[in-house]
Amino acid sequence: MQITFENVSYRYAVGTPFEKAALHGLSFTIPSGAYVGIIGQTGSGKSTMIQHLNGLIKPTEGSVQVGTWRISADTKVPAQMRKEVGLVFQYPEHQLFEETVAKDVSFGPLNFGATPEEALELGRTALDLVGLPFEEFKDRSPFQLSGGQMRRVAIAGVLAMQPKALVLDEPTAGLDPAGRREILDNIYQIHQERQLTTLLVTHSMEEAARYADLLLVMADGKVAMMGEPADVFAQSERLRELSLDVPASVDFLTKLNEQLPPDKQLPASLYREEEVLKALLQRLTQRREASL
Amino acid sequence: MNFLQNFAIGQYVPRDSFVHRLDPRSKLLFLLFFTLLVFWANNWFSYGLLLCFLFMVTAASRIPGVYLLRGLKPVWFMLVITVILHLLITKGGAVYVQWGWFSIEQAGVQQAIYMAFRLGALVTMGALLTLTTTPMDLTDGLERLLAPLKRFNVPVHELALMLSIAMRFIPTLLEETDKIIKAQKARGVDFETGPLIQRAKHMIPIVIPLFVGAFRRAEELALAMEARGYRGGEGRTRLRQLHLSWRDTLLAGIAILLGVLMGWWRE
Numbered sequence: 047m048q049i050t051f052e053n054v055s056y057r058y059a060v061g062t063p064f065e066k067a068a069l070h071g072l073s074f075t076i077p078s079g080a081y082v083g084i085i086g087q088t089g090s091g092k093s094t095m096i097q098h099l100n101g102l103i104k105p106t107e108g109s110v111q112v113g114t115w116r117i118s119a120d121t122k123v124p125a126q127m128r129k130e131v132g133l134v135f136q137y138p139e140h141q142l143f144e145e146t147v148a149k150d151v152s153f154g155p156l157n158f159g160a161t162p163e164e165a166l167e168l169g170r171t172a173l174d175l176v177g178l179p180f181e182e183f184k185d186r187s188p189f190q191l192s193g194g195q196m197r198r199v200a201i202a203g204v205l206a207m208q209p210k211a212l213v214l215d216e217p218t219a220g221l222d223p224a225g226r227r228e229i230l231d232n233i234y235q236i237h238q239e240r241q242l243t244t245l246l247v248t249h250s251m252e253e254a255a256r257y258a259d260l261l262l263v264m265a266d267g268k269v270a271m272m273g274e275p276a277d278v279f280a281q282s283e284r285l286r287e288l289s290l291d292v293p294a295s296v297d298f299l300t301k302l303n304e305q306l307p308p309d310k311q312l313p314a315s316l317y318r319e320e321e322v323l324k325a326l327l328q329r330l331t332q333r334r335e336a337s338l
Numbered sequence: 339m340n341f342l343q344n345f346a347i348g349q350y351v352p353r354d355s356f357v358h359r360l361d362p363r364s365k366l367l368f369l370l371f372f373t374l375l376v377f378w379a380n381n382w383f384s385y386g387l388l389l390c391f392l393f394m395v396t397a398a399s400r401i402p403g404v405y406l407l408r409g410l411k412p413v414w415f416m417l418v419i420t421v422i423l424h425l426l427i428t429k430g431g432a433v434y435v436q437w438g439w440f441s442i443e444q445a446g447v448q449q450a451i452y453m454a455f456r457l458g459a460l461v462t463m464g465a466l467l468t469l470t471t472t473p474m475d476l477t478d479g480l481e482r483l484l485a486p487l488k489r490f491n492v493p494v495h496e497l498a499l500m501l502s503i504a505m506r507f508i509p510t511l512l513e514e515t516d517k518i519i520k521a522q523k524a525r526g527v528d529f530e531t532g533p534l535i536q537r538a539k540h541m542i543p544i545v546i547p548l549f550v551g552a553f554r555r556a557e558e559l560a561l562a563m564e565a566r567g568y569r570g571g572e573g574r575t576r577l578r579q580l581h582l583s584w585r586d587t588l589l590a591g592i593a594i595l596l597g598v599l600m601g602w603w604r605e
């Protein structure tokens with residue numbers, strides 16, 4: 047599902063003393079099937095931007111094209127759009143309300159006209175996808191789960207609608223490092239299996255670096271940078287201007303290269319932790335072999 | 339549908355104006371006095387005087403009039419009902435419309451206008467108070483004004499604290515409501531169409547998370563207060579002191595002038 051923003055501006059609370067411009071003329075295109083990391087400081091407009099994707103808010107100016115739908119200020123949002131673009135809000139566990147986990151995850155499909163049996167089946171698949179065995183969890187109250195489990199149930203509630211695009215607003219906020227990694231690995235797997243177009247809003251450069259094919263950097267309601275991770279991370283100066291960091295792996299690589307003679311340097315285009323590690327190991331084994 | 343945009347009561351609008359800078363105690367007392375005046379007024383002159391005064395206060399507060407009116411939306415309904423009831427029920431004087439048993443008479447029209455004005459003026463003044471005073475100042479002022487009641491074992495401090503916590507959380511809860519509505523819309527709930535029963539049912543996915551959230555917040559707040567050693571009103575000092583200034587003296591003068599004029603003009 048291709049997503050195109052054309053000169054999108056958005057203002058909150060128009061006509062009140064609290065009026066606030068949140069987005070200023072955003073334009074970009076996200077190709078179908080891409081995994082996009084969206085980064086930017088708090089208040090840079092990330093959450094506002096992603097709410098345009100399923101028509102929760104409509105651009106004050108400009109237009110948004112999502113798949114075949116085109117949304118501008120006075121378009122009526124088709125219900126189907128909410129189904130095709132699954133949006134997981136920040137702290138999604140705050141939206142849980144049913145008595146049992148099974149009921150909560152089938153809520154979405156039911157709203158879109160699935161029969162109770164179909165909805166339950168979709169819920170089962172979705173729960174399994176996020177790593178919560180259906181039989182074990184279906185009858186438990188969502189309010190008695192741990193924070194991480196609640197978050198997974200909430201994400202499953204969106205996955206159960208079988209969206210074609212998945213948008214997640216800081217899905218790892220407030221989780222422990224192991225839980226973060228697990229959820230993101232999970233999402234990545236789903237992204238690949240279902241060939242979704244995925245947008246991940248995150249604070250963490252490491253998270254963005256690990257999964258994304260494309261990075262969209264936002265600042266002050268504008269697109270500050272967009273491109274492949276290697277290209278974005280290569281501009282560490284620009285990132286620092288925006289009060290953002292390069293991932294620890296890139297930082298490490300840069301510092302290491304500074305210490306090495308030019309002909310021995312590792313390729314600066316590496317940025318995923320695993321890649322850097324592999325290159326480093328390779329170099330070390332080569333040296334051992336050479337010295338033997 | 340956005341609550342945040344239509345809800346003026348309890349929402350402080352930061353500005354630097356004469357009204358903003360008045361001491362909250364003066365504002366509270368003045369509101370009380372104004373209420374008395376509104377009920378004391380009994381002819382076109384006295385109502386006109388109060389209306390002019392209301393416009394002046396609005397201008398002095400630098401709150402956009404449109405915004406003030408929009409914030410009164412929740413009471414429009416009550417206003418309309420009041421007007422209709424008085425038109426239909428109050429009889430006397432010249433008959434304007436006669437249609438079977440149904441009639442609209444002069445006294446009815448007059449009463450309808452008076453009552454609508456009373457209600458509108460009081461709510462507007464009340465809204466102006468909350469729009470120009472931070473919740474903190476408001477409850478501080480209230481606590482100070484009610485302090486003498488402590489002698490009669492009225493838990494003034496506790497009441498003021500409850501009020502200030504409630505007011506502090508109005509915007510938070512509104513924001514939370516907005517977010518929950520959006521989250522459930524993202525899961526396909528259609529709040530805008532469908533039969534009434536259906537729409538009432540759709541309140542459940544909003545109300546339950548809202549309550550859960552409110553309890554969570556309350557617990558967190560209680561814990562945070564205890565962790566900082568909060569024990570209640572006895573011997574507590576204040577970070578911010580209230581001060582009366584020339585503005586408050588001026589307000590007192592205005593109040594007296596208003597009272598005298600009213601006494602003169604009313605019948």
Ligand SMILES: Nc1ncnc2c1ncn2[C@@H]1O[C@H](COP(=O)(O)OP(=O)(O)O)[C@@H](O)[C@H]1O
Pocket residue numbers: 058059066067068086087088089090091092093094095
């Ligand atoms: N409901 C709202 N009402 C008014 N202003 C808002 C609202 N939500 C966000 N904003 C403002 O819009 C700007 C962008 O916010 P947001 O999209 O939440 O940024 P981010 O998700 O990147 O932290 C901020 O300045 C914020 O204060």
Ligand SMILES: [Mg+2]
Pocket residue numbers: 092093136215
């Ligand atoms: Mg955000």
